Amino acid sequence: EAQVTQNPRYLITVTGKKLTVTCSQNMNHEYMSWYRQDPGLGLRQIYYSMNVEVTDKGDVPEGYKVSRKEKRNFPLILESPSPNQTSLYFCASSSSAGQSHQPQHFGDGTRLSIL
Amino acid sequence: DAKTTQPPSMDCAEGRAANLPCNHSTISGNEYVYWYRQIHSQGPQYIIHGLKNNETNEMASLIITEDRKSSTLILPHATLRDTAVYYCIVRAGGTSYGKLTFGQGTILTVHP
Numbered sequence: 001e002a003q004v005t006q007n008p009r010y011l012i013t014v015t016g017k018k019l020t021v022t023c024s025q026n027m028n029h030e031y032m033s034w035y036r037q038d039p040g041l042g043l044r045q046i047y048y049s050m051n052v053e054v055t056d057k058g059d060v061p062e063g064y065k066v067s068r069k070e071k072r073n074f075p076l077i078l079e080s081p082s083p084n085q086t087s088l089y090f091c092a093s094s095s096s097a098g099q100s101h102q103p104q105h106f107g108d109g110t111r112l113s114i115l
Numbered sequence: 116d117a118k119t120t121q122p123p124s125m126d127c128a129e130g131r132a133a134n135l136p137c138n139h140s141t142i143s144g145n146e147y148v149y150w151y152r153q154i155h156s157q158g159p160q161y162i163i164h165g166l167k168n169n170e171t172n173e174m175a176s177l178i179i180t181e182d183r184k185s186s187t188l189i190l191p192h193a194t195l196r197d198t199a200v201y202y203c204i205v206r207a208g209g210t211s212y213g214k215l216t217f218g219q220g221t222i223l224t225v226h227p
Contacts, residue, residue, distance in 0.1 A: 031213065043217035050213050058214060090158055106158030
């Protein structure tokens with residue numbers, strides 16, 4: 001089954017303790033992206049990747065890092081999490097064959113609470 | 116990317132057509148219009164997209180005005196399960212297509 005898998009689904013942690021949210025897709029998609037969703041603010045893009053070893057900032061990249069060493073994985077790293085990063089996070093992927101327009105497939109979300 | 120404007124909420128009776136408007140007056144020639152929906156806090160689900168022609172699939176129809184400054188998503192026979200937040204976004208083509216901006220969407224409530 002084609003899917004985008006995020007782990008963990010839920011995490012409660014403390015300020016300053018490094019954490020990584022993994023994202024994996026099995027559709028051989030070139031494009032992957034991370035979003036955060038906060039009440040009243042909708043979905044905001046954090047980082048995206050057009051292909052392996054190619055990443056770029058979205059609208060709210062501060063406090064986050066990403067890497068794209070393999071096509072299927074796009075982890076989101078919080079080096080020193082702070083309470084304002086408490087949010088619902090979504091990973092998404094899409095094909096970009098010929099830069100034609102393809103819809104994004106979203107994961108089920110990761111709910112992070114930073115105390 | 117061009118920004119979009121949507122009404123914050125709409126109601127629709129079950130079985131009737133739901134027509135959700137979106138304004139994207141600053142859209143440029145290579146930008147597509149996409150619609151997604153999100154039910155509760157699940158991951159957004161793709162519905163439909165188009166450039167300038169009207170589009171239809173098994174879920175919905177997309178009507179884009181001739182000047183491309185606005186569009187309407189039509190759910191022809193809304194059901195209770197169509198209650199969700201609907202997002203209209205524009206996505207650039209070429210080398211800029213990676214960056215995406217979602218607005219706050221329209222909360223559609225389908226009632227019996």
